Amino acid sequence: ETGVTQTPRHLVMGMTNKKSLKCEQHLGHNAMYWYKQSAKKPLELMFVYNFKEQTENNSVPSRFSPECPNSSHLFLHLHTLQPEDSALYLCASSQGADSTDTQYFGPGTRLTVL
Amino acid sequence: GENVEQHPSTLSVQEGDSAVIKCTYSDSASNYFPWYKQELGKRPQLIIDIRSNVGEKKDQRIAVTLNKTAKHFSLHITETQPEDSAVYFCAVRMDSNYQLIWGAGTKLIIKP
Numbered sequence: 001e002t003g004v005t006q007t008p009r010h011l012v013m014g015m016t017n018k019k020s021l022k023c024e025q026h027l028g029h030n031a032m033y034w035y036k037q038s039a040k041k042p043l044e045l046m047f048v049y050n051f052k053e054q055t056e057n058n059s060v061p062s063r064f065s066p067e068c069p070n071s072s073h074l075f076l077h078l079h080t081l082q083p084e085d086s087a088l089y090l091c092a093s094s095q096g097a098d099s100t101d102t103q104y105f106g107p108g109t110r111l112t113v114l
Numbered sequence: 115g116e117n118v119e120q121h122p123s124t125l126s127v128q129e130g131d132s133a134v135i136k137c138t139y140s141d142s143a144s145n146y147f148p149w150y151k152q153e154l155g156k157r158p159q160l161i162i163d164i165r166s167n168v169g170e171k172k173d174q175r176i177a178v179t180l181n182k183t184a185k186h187f188s189l190h191i192t193e194t195q196p197e198d199s200a201v202y203f204c205a206v207r208m209d210s211n212y213q214l215i216w217g218a219g220t221k222l223i224i225k226p
Contacts, residue, residue, distance in 0.1 A: 004157075040123065043158075043203065043216040056213060090157065099207045099214045100146045100165075105157040 002026050004106035006091050012112045013081065021076040021109045023091030029104070031097040032074040034066060037088040037108070049074060050097035081113045116141045116208045120217030128225050133194055135220045137204035138186040146207035147187045148214070149178060153200045161202075162189070191222075199224045 004025045013019050025032065034046040048056035049068040063085075065077040074091055088108045094101035117140045127133045137147075148163035164171045164178045164187065171178050175194075180187040191198055204217040 040218060042118070042218045043205075045213055045216075048213070097212070099205075099212050100163075102148075102160045102163075103214075105159070107157050 004091060004093055004104050006089075006106035006109050008109060009107060010110045010112075012114065013078070014114050015081060015083075017081075018077070018079040020078065021089055021091075021111075023074040023076075023106055025072055025074075025091075025093040025104070025106075027093055027104060029093040029095050030071050031094045031101070032068060032071070033092040033094075033103065034064075034074065034076050035090040035092065035105075037090055043090070046076075048097060055097055078111075081111075083113050086111055086113045116144065116206055116215045118204065118206050118215050118217045120204050120220055122220060123218065124221045124223070126223040126225060127194055129194055129196065131194055133189075133191045133198070133222055135189045135202055135204070135222070136186055137188070137206070137217050138184075139206045139215075140185065141206070141209060142182070142185060143209035144185075144206045145209065147178070147180060148205050149176075149189050150203045150205065151200045152203065152219075158203060194222075194224050196224050196226065198222060 007022045031050045036044040046060045047066045052068050067075040090108045091106040092103040094103045120137045145166035150158040151161045152158040175192050177190045201219045201221050203219045205214040
């Protein structure tokens with residue numbers, strides 16, 4: 001698959017579990033993003049990475065821990081989540097971190113926290 | 115900080131008619147306004163964008179208009195077709211940190 005891929009596509013976890021979401025982009029972009037999408041709410045930007053360096057953390061709880069080992073891969077490590085964290089988690093990438101660069105989204109991971 | 119309001123939350127139009135979705139923003143320094151379309155079960159995709167030095171931009175059946183004085187911009191879809199059914203999101207680029215602030219989305223339903 002080309003573009004931006006995410007795994008897993010669906011994840012169900014208990015509040016005491018530890019899991020990780022993975023995102024990979026095949027577009028040669030330098031910036032990567034994590035968003036949270038909840039029903040009938042605006043997309044919430046969580047983290048921004050530019051050239052592997054974190055440039056934005058929008059007051060995200062520490063139970064979400066991002067990792068960006070290189071410009072093509074982005075992870076979101078999850079631990080001790082709450083039911084209200086259930087949502088669609090979208091990864092995106094863009095050529096640069098300037099938001100006038102078109103953001104290309106992955107298909108998302110549908111997360112359910114029991 | 116920037117606040118983006120999007121209306122309506124749901125819009126139902128007859129196939130062939132036009133649809134208009136409006137977004138208002140608060141920061142007069144904002145200068146970039148994209149629109150994304152998200153079909154059911156699919157990822158958001160950019161469909162059109164406009165910068166603050168332009169008042170209108172068209173791409174076939176879709177157009178975006180910007181009123182900087184009133185701080186609002188609108189998405190216009192003409193001759194709507196079933197494949198236009200989706201959720202449409204507006205966004206505004208913050209001048210302070212260059213990040214996008216998103217509207218809550220409009221679910222567009224095209225009735226046959």
